[in-house]
Amino acid sequence: MTSGRVTIADVARRAGVSTAAVSKVVRGAYGVSAEMQAKVTQAIDELGYRPHAAARALRGRTYTLGVMLSDTRNPFFPDIIEGVTGRLGDTEYQVLLGPGGIEPKTQARMTDAMIDRSMDGLILISPVMTDAELAAIATAIPVVVVGRHGGAAAYDSVVDDDVMGAGLVVDHLVGLGHTRIAHITHLERARAQGLPHTVRAEGYRQAMRAHGLADDVLATSFTEEGGFEGARELLARDDRPTAIFAGADIAALGVLRAADEAGLSVPEDLSVAGYDNIGIASLKRISLTSVDQDGHVIGATAARLLVERIEGRSRSVTSSVSPTLIVRGTTGPPRV
Amino acid sequence: MTSGRVTIADVARRAGVSTAAVSKVVRGAYGVSAEMQAKVTQAIDELGYRPHAAARALRGRTYTLGVMLSDTRNPFFPDIIEGVTGRLGDTEYQVLLGPGGIEPKTQARMTDAMIDRSMDGLILISPVMTDAELAAIATAIPVVVVGRHGGAAAYDSVVDDDVMGAGLVVDHLVGLGHTRIAHITHLERARAQGLPHTVRAEGYRQAMRAHGLADDVLATSFTEEGGFEGARELLARDDRPTAIFAGADIAALGVLRAADEAGLSVPEDLSVAGYDNIGIASLKRISLTSVDQDGHVIGATAARLLVERIEGRSRSVTSSVSPTLIVRGTTGPPRV
DNA sequence: GGTGTTGTGTAGAACGTTCTCCATTGTTTA
DNA sequence: TAAACAATGGAGAACGTTCTACACAACACC
Secondary structure (H helix, E strand, O other), X not given: OOOOOOOHHHHHHHHOOOHHHHHHHHHOOOOOOHHHHHHHHHHHHHHOOOOOHHHHHHHXXXXXXXXXXXXXXXXXXXXXHHHXXXXXXXXXXXXXXXXXXXXXXXXXXXXHHHHHOXXXXXXXXXXXXXXXXXXXXXXXXXXXXXXXXXXOOOOXXXXXXXXXXXXXXXXXXXXXXXXXXXXXXXXXXXXXXXXXXXXXXXXXXXXXXXXXXXOOEEEEOOOHHHHXXXXXXXXXXXXXXXXXXXXXXXXXXXXXXXXXXXXXXXXXXXXXXXXXXXXXXXXXXXXXXXXXXXXXXXXXXXXXXXXXXXXXXXXXXXXXXXXXXEOOOOOOOOXX | OOOOOOOHHHHHHHHOOOHHHHHHHHHOOOOOXXXXXXXXXXXXXXXXXXXXXXXHHHHOOOOEEEEEEOOXXXXXXXXXXXXXXXXXXXXXXXXXXXXXXXXXXXXXXHXXXXXXXXXXXXXXXXXXXXXXXXXXXXXXXXXEEXXXXXXXXXXXXXXXXXXXXXXXXXXXXXXXXXXXXXXXXXXXXXXXXXXXXXXXXXXXXXXXXXXXXXXOEEEEOOOHHHHXXXXXHHHOOOOOOOEEEEOOXXXXXXHHXXXXXXXXXXXXXXXXXXXXXXXXXXOOOOOOEEEEOOHHHHHHHHHHHHHHHHOXXXXXXXXXXXXXXXXXXXXXXXXX
16 A cells, blocks of 8 residues: 555554464464454455565575576476476476576576575586585585486486487387497586486497497587587498487487488488487478487476475485387388 | 574674674675775685575565566577576676466466565566556566567567568568568467567568568468468469568478478479578578577667666666578579 | 864664464363 | 363564664864
């Protein structure tokens, strides 16, 4: 009525009760009669009262969960975020995203900022930090880490089973009759452990070994250009591979271009598979065979674990989400 | 030293001064001697003190700016966000993103949540709300709206000049010798005003008229399928167009597929242009001519306007960012 | 020596909640 | 009938800042 925001005191005055009583009603706490409940609820509606989050934060909960994004361009962030918000949609938690950038320093700044704003918990997506830094954050606030293999005791982890995903691709290609299957991976630069591309490469090696085949890993980068260069090198060899498994779809697109330029038809002369199942992989003009990590499930799982931890669980949990292979037009039997 | 977080009182005790003095130093306020400055700074460093944002919020500023995202999948969000964070990188403002979803209701819930968390200002990206709702939000908090044409007095606006962008495409195609140029737009459903696709279609009509050509607008949807269906219909006509300008790249990809299936080669039989310059448009296999709206500039401008408004400007500003045409392989002279 | 003026520091009241007692009822139980 | 107990509402102290007053010194001026 007067000037700015309507506070709990305004509601209390309107309903003719104490602020403490209003607080109880708002929080659904014990010790409120039905009559009181009704009076207060009505006053709240009439005044359009909304609790001030900062004031709450000063006492305890803030009902805000932070999600730190390392690389906003990462194509399956939207899925993960949908999974998180979907899971939390009917609770009173709100999700805010923090663009952390790809630098360890900016990511640290962002997590600090989120802690300063007294969020109740944090989901870190593919954070680029040392294990020690992660552990330090996790002592200050409940944390769930997504996309880093080899979790620690201080926080929960949700990972895509990249070993399995790579295995699915190799099994598929071997099943089609391929024996010379090459893998393009990302050149390791950061010191961080357990990054997905490393694990995918390892999964590829394991699967090839299991089939009694020789592995062939080339490290360029997960870009269209990286895929292109890698494929050009592989295709120039005498015993060129009949199938190339790129560790990321974006690189697989480069492989497809290299095949085009080399005059090889896909999948007759060369089978190509990627990883991540990005949106355009399903476009009919591309139709790329790829591994889909269910972002919704990953996000929803992370949200569930985080809430559990906020509400008291202290034992650390690691959840592994199984990927699925989406077979499309870029893989087929090798020409004999 | 004791248990939890280190507060301003801890610092004051350590430095042997009052909390008010520490507060002054932290805020860089007037009335601090060099000696005091040094003492306090040292104490802060020793204790690793960080101001508690919620406590600050209770008094005034929170140094947090919110960006409400309508559709996380929108391909140029990353650019806009980079623009915003880049501009704000050396200030003490922090940016948090709120996934608002595509429903008016969820977007309203998110903006409310951001206001509850007493953010200093809001950037709304392509919000789907009525003008009245927008105006209501803008009275509660400084607001900059991105991507809605026809701004209001209560808030600032940043828009891509979609009329100009559509004009660039038409001029380019006419310059190549095309006269039968069709446009695929998005079927209007929401009641919101001034959405980009409407303005692009209008810009297309204006430009065609300026060249003395008849316009030809088909409304499907901004999806790959929408572009495909639209193109199929257009290409089935007797006097089929020699060029199709899709209002969004994703639809242009569908147009390309339709051309493929119709056995038409691009750009000889059909020129295709899109809008947004999404990442894959530049892939050599696609090489789509498209209109680039500089997301960095849009984001940076929005951030600048918001800070200005927070710091006192009350006059409303609308900033129009000029797009550029990126000519690639899908447009060329028509076959005569 | 009074009266300003300036520069520096502090006391203490907000800000809007939550939450731990405590007071007041009304109801059982001995 | 007294004593114990349960159910409900309220007082008031936090929570960690900011910021308006004000105090106190040192110094300049008349």
